Amino acid sequence: MAEPLDGQAPMTRRAMLALLAFGVGVLVDQAWARLVRGFHLERPEYPKMILGRYRIHHSVVGYAAVVAGVFVYPGVLIPLGIGLILSHGMRDGPLWFIERMD
Numbered sequence: 251m252a253e254p255l256d257g258q259a260p261m262t263r264r265a266m267l268a269l270l271a272f273g274v275g276v277l278v279d280q281a282w283a284r285l286v287r288g289f290h291l292e293r294p295e296y297p298k299m300i301l302g303r304y305r306i307h308h309s310v311v312g313y314a315a316v317v318a319g320v321f322v323y324p325g326v327l328i329p330l331g332i333g334l335i336l337s338h339g340m341r342d343g344p345l346w347f348i349e350r351m352d
Contacts, residue, residue, distance in 0.1 A: 268329040275312065275333020282308055283341060305349045309338035313347055 300306070312334030319327030 264325050268325050271326045272329040272333040275315075275330040275335075276337040278330075279308070279312075279334045279337035279341075283338075300351060303351050305351050307338065307342075307347055307349065309335050310347045312338070 312331040315327045315331030315334065317331075319331060
């Protein structure tokens with residue numbers, strides 16, 4: 251097997267770590283939804299975080315991870331947050347973070 255070029259192995263490692271973090275973000279979102287809404291997402295009524303007139307979606311955790319990733323551990327926190335946000339968006343429609351309740 252050929253030796254990697256200088257610097258190639260660390261880049262591959264970082265890419266694999268980012269891919270793993272993205273996958274963990276997706277899995278965390280899926281597990282969170284199933285814990286709250288039932289294994290088959292069958293519960294029409296489930297606990298929601300409502301502060302005043304605003305409902306806070308759990309994808310806000312992904313947004314916080316992306317923002318934190320700008321300052322520390324960007325190769326892990328940014329893909330983790332994106333995984334949480336996109337998984338939530340694919341399942342529940344638009345990419346909501348905070349929704350006004352009227």
